[in-house]
Amino acid sequence: MVPAISVAIDGPAGAGKSTVARELARRLGFLYIDTGAMYRAITLKALRRRLNLADEESLKALANQSRIELTTDPDRLTRVFLDGEDVTQAIREPEVTRHVSMVASLPGVREIMVDRQRELARSKNVVMDGRDVGTVVLPDAQVKVFLTASPEARARRRQRDLLARGYHVPLDSLVEEIMERDRQDSCRSIAPLKPAPDAWVIDSSDLSAEQVVEMIAARVLGRAS
Template sequence: MKKLVVAIDGHSSCGKSTTAKLVAKDLGYAYIDTGAMYRAVTLYFLEHYIDFTNPKKIDQALQEIHITFERNTKSNRNEVFLNGLNVEDEIRKMYISNKVSEVSCIPAVRHAMVSQQQKMGRKRGVVMDGRDIGTTVFPDAEVKVFMTADVDTRARRRQQELLDKGELVPLDDIIANLQKRDLIDSTRKESPLVRAEDAEILDTSHITIDEQVDFVLHQVSAKLLEQELAKRK
């Protein structure tokens, strides 16, 4: 059976990553968290004092950045490695969240990351989540879902994620961060956060993770059935 590309786009803290991971596991597909790639670049830029407005320094830095995903056998999850160092926990911290949208809107950064993502998904059989998967990275993805949720729900979820990792952040600060990121992501010139015309909308404000996963799997099943029927004609 032909393997598909499943593109899951949407706003921050809608449950994209959790849903995408579970969908990939159910399908036996690879999972790629593209947001983590931009977070890793942000971490590198901050640690090396890269000026976000200096194209020469940015281009030089991008040549030194190598991002990989490796399976943690204990937690059974893919974790992000930056130049051989596990940065999975560090890139999820609030100080990275405060800067990642600024970094991800830099054209050179987007071009570099999109190129890597396209290589990762070239063989199909992949679930990718991010902001521009269905519009820029894989506009030919067979299944596209655009996830959203109201900002208060997203903020509470994000606050709980941070608490689980020992970081206490006021809810108002998280709401402000999400609103800022939404504005930057949706108004940037390079690959803005927009719903692809053929993407199904999934509002996760009042549904469970299981319901989110079922929704995406239903889209996949429908597409596979459609392809099978087309082959029989």
């Protein structure tokens, strides 16, 4: 039996990980696993229930009781289902974005999510993106990428995404939010944001998503041949 191939793509918020990972998976015919979407789904559910997001036991219980499914629609886009409800758009709302880092930093929640993510990657070729995939979730991934970009470049991308969905947020506010998110993700005690020692660091500030996909695909196919 040929071992499954895993591609781990990590990096800070707004670096383009999801866009790159989704297209890379489509091109290679791999399963795309958006780990951030899983944490966003739990955050959305906690916000809806007005739970204290710092209460680890409550959030751990919530994660344990929640059913999160990632599927691919006919257009090869990933759909996220939470307890049977399609929350693909809801988990991208600004309120969820502001609080997901807090939820993702809770050790009890991470333990449950990491087990589920590893199970998904055990028997399939996958492209998985997040903030600790190469360091914690899939430390044996054959290809590891740390995708980054300047805070300003990431804020501009985020602003375009928000405008497309009808949200008008000043650029300076987004830069500040992204830098604070970086601080939280990098300083958390459990699985802090950092490149794996053997990760390929790509600065996408001046690169298109297509260029980044081409670069990673070439490396994956080289490893797979």
